[in-house]
Amino acid sequence: MAPTNSAAVLTEPKAHPLKVESTPYPIAGDGEIIVKVAATAINPMDWYIQTLGEQLFAWLQYPYIGGSDVAGTVVEVGPNVNKFKVGDRVAGLAAGFDARSGGFQNYVALEAKIVMPIPDDLEFTEASVFPLGLCTAASGLYQKDFLALDYPSFDPKPNGKTLLIWAGASSVGTNAIQLAVASGYEVYTTSSPKNFDYCKGIGASRVFDYKSPTITQDLIEAFKGKTSAGAYAIQPGSEKFVFEVISKVEGAKFVACALEPTNVPNGVQAKMVFASTLKDNEVGTVIFDQYLPAALNQKKLQCLPRPLVFGHGLENIQGAIDLGKSGSVSAKKIVVTL
Template identity: 90%
Template sequence: MTPTNSAALLTEPKAHPLKVESTPYPTAADGEIIVKVASTAINPMDWYIQILGEQLFSWLQYPYIGGSDVAGTVVEVGPNVSKFKVGDRVSGLTAGFDARSGGFQNYVVLKEKIVVSIPDDLEFTEASVFPLGISTAACGLYQKDFLALDYPSVDPKPNGKTLLIWAGASSVGTNAIQLAVASGYEVYTTSSPKNFEYCKGLGASRVFDYNSPTVTQDIIEAFKGKTSAGAYAIQIGSRKPVFEVISKVEGNKFVACAMEPADVPEGVQAKMVFAGTIKDNEVGSLIFDQYLPAALAQKKFQCLPKPLVFGHGLENIQGAIDLGKSGSVSAKKIVVTL
C-alpha cells in the first residue's frame, strides 16, 4: 500500500503562512532514493523565496515545496542505485526546486550522489544541519571555476597557504572552515566576539571582529608573509572588505561569493556560488562519497551549527522560518522534526 504524503507548501508566490496539505507520494527515478524525513532544517533561502517570490526566482512552479536539508530513513531505492538500501539512515541535500524534492514534506526524493549514510549514534536533528551548508561551502572551495583548493582528507597535511572566510559562525562558514582545515589550509575568519571560540573550535587560526572599524586593515596586516589561497565572502555586505583584503595580499586573488559580486577591483576575480551545481560535477562525489563517510565515522567532521529544535510536525515549519527571518538566532541551525 502506498504511504500517504503531506507537505508544508507555498500555494502561490509570497503566500503566508505555508499550508499543510496532502501531496502525491513521489516515485524514485534512475539514481534516486525516497527518504522518510525525520528532521529538516531552515535556511535563509526559505524566507527569501517566501518574501520575494517571483522577484527572486521567476521560474518556480507553484504550489512550491521548500526545504534543502533533510535527514531520515531510506524507504525506497530507484533503478541503478548501489550506494543505499532500504532502512539506511541518511542525510542529504534536496538540490531541486520542484515538489518532488522539497524537504518540507514527509517523503522526499533525493539524488544518491548528494546523500551520505550517517553513523547510528548521530541524531537525525544533528544530521540535518549540514547538507546545504557543506554543499555551498564545497562549491566555492573546490569547483574548478572557483577557488579550486586541494581536496579534504581525514588526515590533512599543511600546505602553507592561508584562506580568508568572512562569517565563520554562519552555516556556510562553519562548514567552509572545517573543509579548508581538512584540506591543509590555515584559515582566517570573522565573527562577532561571542563566536570567537566557536570559530577556533572549528579550526580557524585567527578570528577577527567583523564590526571592528579596523578589521580590514587588521586582516591585511595578518596576511603579511603569508600566501593567500583566496577568500570566501559569505555575509551580506562583506564583498567590499573581502575584495580590499584580497587585492592587497600575495597569492590567489579569487573570491567565492555567497551573493552576486559587484564593484570588483581590478586584479581580483569573483563569482557567485550556487550550491545546486554540486550535483552536476565531481564535487558532489568528493564530499558525499569520499570525504564525509570517513569524517563522520571518525568524528573528524562536526555537524554544526548545533540544531535548535523549533517543534515537531509540518505545521511548525512556518514558525521556524519566521524565527530564522527574525535574525535572533546565532551559531545555531533551526530544525523541525517530522
C-alpha cells in the first residue's frame, strides 16, 4: 500500500494562503525517483507565481504544487535509473512540470538526471538550499548557447578572463561565483556592502556596491586591461547596467539573464536562462555526475546561501514564502523542514 501524501497547494490563481491537503502519491516514471522530502527551500519564483498568477504564468494548471529545491531520501527508483537506490540521501531540482514534481509535498517525483547524492555529514536543510540556484547558474555558465565557459575542475588554472556576476549574494549568484572560479575565471560581482566579505569568501576577486550611483562606470573602469568572459544578470532590473558595461569592455559580449531580456543594445547578445534545460544536454551530465558528487565530498563546493529554517511542516510553507517576499532576508535561504 502506497504511503499517504500531502502538499501545500495553490488552488487557484493568486490564492493566499496555500492550502494543505491530501494529494496522490507519485509514481516513478522512466528516469525518475521518488524522494521523501526532508527539507524544501523557498525561491523568488514561489512568490512570483502566487502573486502574479496568470499575468505571467498563463501555462500553469491548477491546483498547482510549487517548490523547486528539495532534499530527502530515495524511497522508489523508476525504470532506467542506475545511479540511485532506495535509502540514498539526495538533493535535487523539483522541476514542477506537473503536480507529481512540485517540491512542496511529502513525496515528490524527481528526474534522476538533475539529482545528486549528498554526503552523510551534510544536513538536509543545508543540501536543500542549492539545487535550483546551482542548476540556474550552471545552465547560464556552461550551455553552448549561453556563456559556454570551461567546465569546473578541482585544480583550476587561471585562464585570464573575467566574468561579471550581478547579485553575487543571491542563491544563483553564490553558485555562479563558486562554479566560475572552479572553472578558472576571475569574478567581479555586485552586492550590498554588508555582503562584500561573503562574496569574496566564496571566490569573487572584487565586489561592487550595486546601489552606487557610479556602479556602471566603476565596473567599466575595473575591466580596463581585462578580457571579458561575458556576464550573468541575476537581479531583476540589473540588465540595463550589465548591458552598458559589457558593451564597453573587451572580450565576450554575451549576457545570461534571469529574466527575459529587453532593450538589448547592438553588439550585445542576451538570453533568458531556464534551470532545467541542462538535463537535456552534456552540461547536466558533467555537473551532476562528474563534478558535484566529488565536489561536495571534498568540500570544494559549499552549499550556500546558509539555510534559515522557518519552521516544520507544510503549514509553514506560506509563512516562509511571505518572509521571502518581504525582502528582509539577505545572503540566506529560507527553508522549511518536513
